[in-house]
Amino acid sequence: MLSALLLAASPALAGGIGLLAAGGLHGDRVYYYTENSIGEAEQMPPMDQLNPNAGGGLELMLGDKDYKINGFLRVYFMADGPVQAPDAEKYTFNLRTDEWRNLGMVDAGLQFGVLGEPENFQMVVIGLVGSAIMTLDQTEFFHAQAGVGFTYTFARRFQAHAEVDGGVRYRKRIYPTANFVGGLRYLFD
Numbered sequence: 001m002l003s004a005l006l007l008a009a010s011p012a013l014a015g016g017i018g019l020l021a022a023g024g025l026h027g028d029r030v031y032y033y034t035e036n037s038i039g040e041a042e043q044m045p046p047m048d049q050l051n052p053n054a055g056g057g058l059e060l061m062l063g064d065k066d067y068k069i070n071g072f073l074r075v076y077f078m079a080d081g082p083v084q085a086p087d088a089e090k091y092t093f094n095l096r097t098d099e100w101r102n103l104g105m106v107d108a109g110l111q112f113g114v115l116g117e118p119e120n121f122q123m124v125v126i127g128l129v130g131s132a133i134m135t136l137d138q139t140e141f142f143h144a145q146a147g148v149g150f151t152y153t154f155a156r157r158f159q160a161h162a163e164v165d166g167g168v169r170y171r172k173r174i175y176p177t178a179n180f181v182g183g184l185r186y187l188f189d
Contacts, residue, residue, distance in 0.1 A: 014189040016061040016159065020076065023054040024179030026169060028083045034090065044086075052081035053179075055105070065153065065187045068113030068122075078103040078132070104134030107143075113151075122151045126163050141171035145179065159185040 028049045033041040057076020063069065080101040109128025116122035127146045132139075147165025154160070162182040169175045 014064040016185040016187040018059045018183050018185030020059050020183030021056040022181045025050045026053050026177045027175030030083045032086045064189050070111045074107040076105050078105045103132040106130050106133050124149050141169045143169045157187050
């Protein structure tokens with residue numbers, strides 16, 4: 001019976017596709033060393049830092065443009081800024097990267113309209129989970145974020161959106177993040 005229901009289901013024609021740009025800050029940890037009096041490397045306490053990140057990509061939206069709840073899937077490129085090395089003359093350091101690090105990201109989430117109307121201007125809350133699924137240095141991580149933003153639908157088929165969110169990245173430990181995301185969607189329905 002379940003297979004009959006699945007086969008009889010009509011295709012979903014509601015949704016949208018869009019472009020997005022993102023930027024913000026993320027936490028990093030730097031491990032560094034000093035040479036002791038007998039010439040051995042001695043580890044110093046790790047240093048936590050906030051460093052920039054920026055990127056852009058595609059977004060797929062699922063749901064009728066008249067609904068206050070929509071799902072989305074984001075596939076995008078992100079570049080993490082390099083960590084800042086401690087005093088290079090006094091310390092040697094073990095940097096995960098000393099230049100911008102490229103990441104392939106995938107996020108899935110929900111957007112809930114809280115004030116206003118979806119066909120015009122609407123304030124939203126957003127939640128998402130995702131992962132850096134493609135890194136050159138095998139440092140993939142899980143992340144979760146939540147935030148507030150707005151959508152503005154114009155010309156019946158186009159929607160601008162912007163949001164500010166905060167959250168965490170997790171890879172061996174928790175690192176804080178804060179991001180701004182903005183973009184433009186074309187709505188199918």
